[in-house]
Amino acid sequence: MLRPSAFLFTVAAALLLSAAPAAAQEPAAKPAQGSPAKDNPAKDTAAKDTAAKDTAAKDSPLVSTEWLEKNLDAKNLRIVEVSVEPGVFERGHIPNAQNVAWHTDLVETVSRDIAGPEKFTALARRLGIDRDTTVVLYGDNNNWFAAWGAWVFAQYGLTDTVKLLDGGRKKWEAEKRPLDTRTAEVPASTFTAQAPSGKLRARFADVLAVAKKERDEQILDIRSPDEFSGKIIAPAGIQELAIRAGHIPGSVNIPWAKAVNPDGTLKSKEELKALYAAAGIDGSKPIITSCRIGERSSHSWFVLSRILGYDARNYDGSWTEYGNAVGVPVVNLAGTVWGGK
């Protein structure tokens, strides 16, 4: 009596599921045909001279999705996903990738700071990263948090070996490249972190000195125009606010997204150079990147520092520190001045 109903349930379920092409279109479902046709001719040549490609990747701070798919099993390569949305990594990540939680692994959770040397040592060892390991970081949200990861790694001396996947998760998924749900197992490394270098990080005093024109540096504020002008304090739905709206005096506004193509990849070096030069940032002076909490600005830090080779530091205190500070100069273009209703 039960067998027919069980059977029919299966049939009904199968019908409903097959009617929805979602399952069939999922990247994980079709790994073989995943890569776009235009990539196929390149495959043979690439297989022949992987060594040459390796050197190519070594020189650039970016790797392409195509390169990464061909090098997934490379020996001295570690792939690390830094996504902010929970469950994204687990439901499908680039094969052999390992997970880093931005909220807990890359920051201190009680005080506001980047992960300390002990925490970072444990993290790097778990990920199997040594000083000579090539690390490819990628993530959701246009690599924002992956770029934050690159900035933290750089402060612990892992700079040139750390690359971003150009286009991040978004492009990998859009190209229907394979995803995996299993956890990669890598041998632990023996990396030991020293105290982080302060050269890549701007502190409140540095920014204040620039705001008061005591130091000849440039501040690049990458928030939205409405945040920059002071019309709003933070984007809708954001909990971490500041007491005042506006921006640090002397800063220029180029929203981070202007550095990105529609497919999530970064614009060409020439385009990027022109973009920043139009706002007077040409690398002739040291640059400080800033946003609300310092994570979107690490995206622009990566562009300026690693792609264009400019002298750039990221100000992770950003507006949630500066806009809350007492007695500092503020520019508010929108005229949203403090006061009772």
Place this chain on the structure above:
Amino acid sequence: MSRYDALAEPIGSVGFAAKPARRLSGAGVVPALSRPAPVPASRGLPLRATIAALVAAGLAAGAWRLSGEAGGTRLALSLVFGALFGLVLQRSRFCFYCQWRDFLVLGDPRGMLGILAALATGIAGYAVVLGAWMPDPSGTRLAPDAHIGPVGPVLVLAGLSFGAGMALSGSCISAHLYRLGEGSPMAPFALLGTGLGFGLGFLTWNPLYLASLSEAPVLWLPRHLGYAGTLGLSLALIAALAWPLLRRLPAPQPASRPDPLHAAFVARWPVWLGGLAVGAIGTLSYLRVGPLGVTAEIGGRTRQAAGALGLLPERLEGLDTFRGCATAVREALLTPNGLFVGGLVLAAFAAALVAGQFRPAWPKPGQVVRGLSGGLLLGWGAMTGLGCSVGTLLSGIMAGAVSGWVFGAAMFAGAAATLWLGRRAGVLS
């Protein structure tokens, strides 16, 4: 059908039949909830089957369309899972309260065994998934987006309220949703009450958070016992709960060979079969989209509306840091949970239509009152407990959350107490 009739005698297992049940109709037996007299399944069948097929085709077309859009895979899958869930709930009458009441009042344990079957299947399924996602659960991290909530007096209160709401309004939120598809006159009012209950929950959230929730521990069994230990303990608990139920099983019916189409689309499925399907859908949904839950959309939309009307506290302390049926304010028109609930209702409607169980009726005043007041308790309980019988109980227990067990115990206790009192007072049957 005859099986149900045989059970419609008040057997009374836990003293619930101490007082003769109030007779609802001239039938002389206590009819189980939502088992109206069967209409001939063949009447108007071609028309009903055509409409049902159109609904199914519409759902499939919707999923197809969504899956073609960038980032639409989750939305399409949510719609499909919701439709499957609705089909299973409607066909197997997978309703927490009805099965609990069948046991308490009629002494039929099979529905409760079906719920335990869902839990056992889901626990095993989650263990397989979680073992791959988080090989080492012993750290400080919780399983990604699993419904693992804070355990404390507030959770017990939420469960009691939810249980009382079930008894008053006749079922839990997920069952009201599939009954909406059956044309139930009570369901719309219960769901409206649920929305109001969520609003009430938002208003009482801050004091409860500050007084108790902020200090309530978030207990995840695998962190302490590992996956094998959790699996062993959970299944042992389920076996212990099933043991007394199994001893009350009615005498087996003589085997018959029913028409398979009738068995699938007209006769109710045995609840255990629905339970196995719920466990499987729960696991697959967790693997691909997220834990099962039906209140995130209701809660999120209520929060949005109440916020727009200025009825909400400025901040809901700590709410968005907890796991569960997140009530984060909706930004998009289509959300995974919204599509899940929509698919559920539509598939239940199609299934009920074919089975001859779609029977819309005008609500009676009593149903309006009971629906609204029961819904209010359901909504408050689901908001405060960070989910309902699906989100907190099913998805929580499957994931190894202590909160799922505590909410479940409180919920069934609250429903039993309300039913007992209601029957004493002659208000509930």
